Structure formats: structure tokens, C-alpha cells
Amino acid sequence: MQQQVPILKIDDFWIASVQGSLHDQDVIEFKQALLSKITQPKSNGLIIDLTVLDVVDSFVTKTLIDIRGLAKLMGVPVVIAGMSPAVAITLVEMGLSLEGIDTALNLQKGLDKLRNPGKER
Amino acid sequence: MLERRSSIENELDIIAARRCAKEVAKELGFSTVDQVRIATAISELARNIVLYAKEGSIVVRALCEGEREGLEILVADKGPGIPNIELAMTDGYSTAGGLGAGLPGARRLMDTFRIDSQLGQGTTIVARKWKA
Amino acid sequence: MEQEIVEFWADSRDEIIGKCIKSSVNDAILGSGEGYQGSREIVFDRLWSALLQDIQGDTLAKTGEEIGRLAREAVKYGRDVEPLQRIIEILMESAEEAARTKYREEPDRVSRIAGYLEKYLNKAMMILAKSTVKAQAEVIRKQKDYLLELSTPVIPLLDGILVLPLIGTIDTRRAKQIMDNLLSGIVEAQADTVLIDISGVPIVDTQVAHHLMKTVQAARLLGARCIIVGIRPEFAQTIVKLGIDFGRIVTKNSLQAGLKLAFEWHNYELRRVGGGVPDATTGANS
Numbered sequence: 001m002q003q004q005v006p007i008l009k010i011d012d013f014w015i016a017s018v019q020g021s022l023h024d025q026d027v028i029e030f031k032q033a034l035l036s037k038i039t040q041p042k043s044n045g046l047i048i049d050l051t052v053l054d055v056v057d058s059f060v061t062k063t064l065i066d067i068r069g070l071a072k073l074m075g076v077p078v079v080i081a082g083m084s085p086a087v088a089i090t091l092v093e094m095g096l097s098l099e100g101i102d103t104a105l106n107l108q109k110g111l112d113k114l115r116n117p118g119k120e121r
Numbered sequence: 122m123l124e125r126r127s128s129i130e131n132e133l134d135i136i137a138a139r140r141c142a143k144e145v146a147k148e149l150g151f152s153t154v155d156q157v158r159i160a161t162a163i164s165e166l167a168r169n170i171v172l173y174a175k176e177g178s179i180v181v182r183a184l185c186e187g188e189r190e191g192l193e194i195l196v197a198d199k200g201p202g203i204p205n206i207e208l209a210m211t212d213g214y215s216t217a218g219g220l221g222a223g224l225p226g227a228r229r230l231m232d233t234f235r236i237d238s239q240l241g242q243g244t245t246i247v248a249r250k251w252k253a
Numbered sequence: 254m255e256q257e258i259v260e261f262w263a264d265s266r267d268e269i270i271g272k273c274i275k276s277s278v279n280d281a282i283l284g285s286g287e288g289y290q291g292s293r294e295i296v297f298d299r300l301w302s303a304l305l306q307d308i309q310g311d312t313l314a315k316t317g318e319e320i321g322r323l324a325r326e327a328v329k330y331g332r333d334v335e336p337l338q339r340i341i342e343i344l345m346e347s348a349e350e351a352a353r354t355k356y357r358e359e360p361d362r363v364s365r366i367a368g369y370l371e372k373y374l375n376k377a378m379m380i381l382a383k384s385t386v387k388a389q390a391e392v393i394r395k396q397k398d399y400l401l402e403l404s405t406p407v408i409p410l411l412d413g414i415l416v417l418p419l420i421g422t423i424d425t426r427r428a429k430q431i432m433d434n435l436l437s438g439i440v441e442a443q444a445d446t447v448l449i450d451i452s453g454v455p456i457v458d459t460q461v462a463h464h465l466m467k468t469v470q471a472a473r474l475l476g477a478r479c480i481i482v483g484i485r486p487e488f489a490q491t492i493v494k495l496g497i498d499f500g501r502i503v504t505k506n507s508l509q510a511g512l513k514l515a516f517e518w519h520n521y522e523l524r525r526v527g528g529g530v531p532d533a534t535t536g537a538n539s
Contacts, residue, residue: 096220
């Protein structure tokens, strides 16, 4: 289901923009596709854009945590961008605060974060 | 009274069920955040059916109690049942390699949550959300 | 029997409404049109046709709707609902009178109809009471919402920086409102940094601390960092005593200190240009 989540490259950064609700199988394939991208040379960061995603449940959350963990092993920083307020509130209430995962309000700010690491605290 | 039933047999039904629940919640006038809370709870409950019971059903319906309006989720399956409900409702406990946030998370997203399970018979869950 | 009352009600529209209008209701009772939308005739006519449908179907749905509408209107304009009670009474009294005239020769029939009318009168009164309470509750709820909204302003300070001054007691309901307001404020302003000033919150207990943490976590998921400022010694002690983990949350004792940090994050520099503060008493500052 590659067409569900196009993965593009800008400079040395991978950008995956989730386009709608993903079935579990899509989520698993998405994860595999991302991992194969970031193992390529000149992969200096990954942004996962969730702007249009209206529901993020524990399964998707687990996948995001997994992706971040694996990417970290490969030395590739990950930024989650564009989460909606309703999704953020829901995740926090479920006790899934994605501790340690970098976030950004939108794609642009995500790119800025990847370009200027170290400014983070 | 508004009432929708979704049968859950595979992972494709999970999204259909939560979309349906979101529509009902919207029609009943729940806020955007509540719609997402309800849809997410449905997602967790439906996935549990697929993972453990293989098949089951979810009914979402309007609720009216005096002046209060709300929404009720009825989940039923004839799966193996949950041996230890208290453990299953504990954060971080999962037998399927998940985050263990499904049941406890769904409970936190709803106002009331009741779970009954009989080993070998199946599991039923009744969860309610009232309009703020 | 059922048919009797249906027939009577359907056939006697003009008589009933005619008597209603001539009765002792005056414009003062009906609020001289304002709010009650037009003349008494319309009010009675709507009630009459609602009841016509209800009598046929043996419910009180339409009448209930009509009475509910009148009650809401009365409550909205801050008027007494007693006149509404009078209106319903007059409708029933007029109907009974009309029946008496119409079936002069059949006293049994008249008393059966009167019985019906009494039953409907009682039910209508119940509906009126319920609708009034409901309408008042609705007004109170709306005012509460309005107050809540007023009490949690999200202030854009500089490009990318928001200030959320919290004043007054924070309960669960208000905490939710604060979270909703802040998160939509963050998205709207695309702000990276939020200063949450809690110096105006009289009591900061575990519950409030918990809500604050959830708000900070949700803001972080969007991509915004929070600085909690205005933490008083008592609150600091509470946190330590209760062992609440504020670990990753950035805190400062004053709004000034928080601002300084936010400026640093955003590479702003606060610098005084030129001499001292101009003398305000001389007026012009150019």
C-alpha cells in the first residue's frame, strides 16, 4: 500500500505524510518501507507528518515508538509533525505521551528542527 | 434512537467500526475531541476482538437518561475470555506484544466502563460517554 | 369516546380560539407581542393545532414542543412563566365552554369531554414545569461556558510565544477547557513556546498538578514547549512532598524569568535603546 503513505526526500531528509486512516497491515508495511528508506546513505532525518490523521490508537503509537527506536539505532533522528489537538489530548489521556519523541507543529518546523539539532533541550 | 452495529471479523472492520462510531458521536453533538476519544476507544476494543476472540460485534447507540445525553458502546465476543480482568486492565500488560494500553486506555477515554468475561464463553464490555 | 374528543376539537377551532381571545388574557400577560411573536391569536392557534395532532395520536409530543418553545422564550427574555400557565388554563376553559354550548343537550358528553380536557391540562402543566426548569438549566450552563471561556485567555505575546495566565480555582471541567483552549491556540498561532503562569491559582493540589502535567504533555505532542512560571514555595513543597514527577517540565519562579528563557530559545534579545524611561507626565513621547 505504498500509495497510502508517500515517502519523499528533501535534501537528506525523508518525509512521510500519512494520507488517511491506515489498516493494521498498512501500518506494518509503512514501517517496513520507512526502515528501508532510512538505511539508505545520506539519510539524516525522518519526519512523519500526521496532519490529516484523525485517530491515533495504541497500535499506531507502538509503531511510531518502534520506528523511532530503530531509527535511533541507525543514528537517524525522527520528528513527528502536525498532530491535531484532539489526537494529542486522547493520547495523553490514554497514558501514551510518547516521552522522548521529538515533535513539531508542522512540516516546516520539523525540517527546521532536523537542520538545527542541538537547539533542542 | 440512533443505533449502529458493526461486526468485527478482521482488521479491516476496525476502521469501519470506528468511522461509524465517530459519525454517531458527531450526530449526537459530541465535541471534536470527544469524537476522537470515542473513535479511539472503539479502535482499541475492536482490535482486542480481532487479536483474541477472532470475531465479535460492536454496537454504538444513543443514550438518554433524564436530562443527560450520551453514547453507549456494547462489545460482545464469544472468544476465550479473559482469565484475569484486573491484570488485563493494568497499564503495560499485554499478551500480544502491544503497549498494553488498549483496555486501560479505552477505559480512561470513556466515562464508565464495565467488563464481564467468562473463560471459554466470551467477553462483554459496556462503556458509556456522557456529553459534557 | 376517543373519537368524541377528536371530533370536538377539530370542529370547534373558531369557537375555542374566539373564546380564548375574548377571555381575560390581555396583552400584558402575553407580553404585548414582543418575544411571543405576534398576536394572541397566533399563540392560541399554534397550541390548538398542536393539540389537534396530539389528540389524534394520543400523545403530547407537539404540544410539548410548543410549550417548550414558549417556556424557552420566556426564560430567554427573563420573563415570568406564570402567564404561560394562564394561557394553557384559558385554552382548556374556553374549550370546555365551547363544548358546553355545542352539546347543550348532552350533559354526559360534555362531562366526558371535560374529563379529557382536565387530563390534558394536567399533563400540559407538567410539561410547562419541566420545560421551564430545563430552559433555566440551559441558560445557566451557557453562562458557565461563557465564563469559562472568558477565564482562560491565550495571549500571543511575540511571534511563536504564547502566554496563558491562569487565575482562580481549577477544577476538572475548567482544566479541560484550559487544555482545549491552549491547544487550539497553539495550532492557530503555530506557537513553539507557551508560558503558563500559575501565580494566580490559589490552591495547587495534586489534582491541579496532574492537569498541568497533562496539558504540558499534550502541548508537547503538538510540538510546543511549555514553561510553567509563578510557582510559589507552597506548591514547590507540595510537589516534593507528594513525589510528583515534574522531571521534564521546565519551571521558573517568575514570569520574568520564564520570558527570559523563552527569549533565549527563540533567539530574541531584550535590550534598552537610549536613555532612561521618558517622563510620562510630559505626555508626548516623540
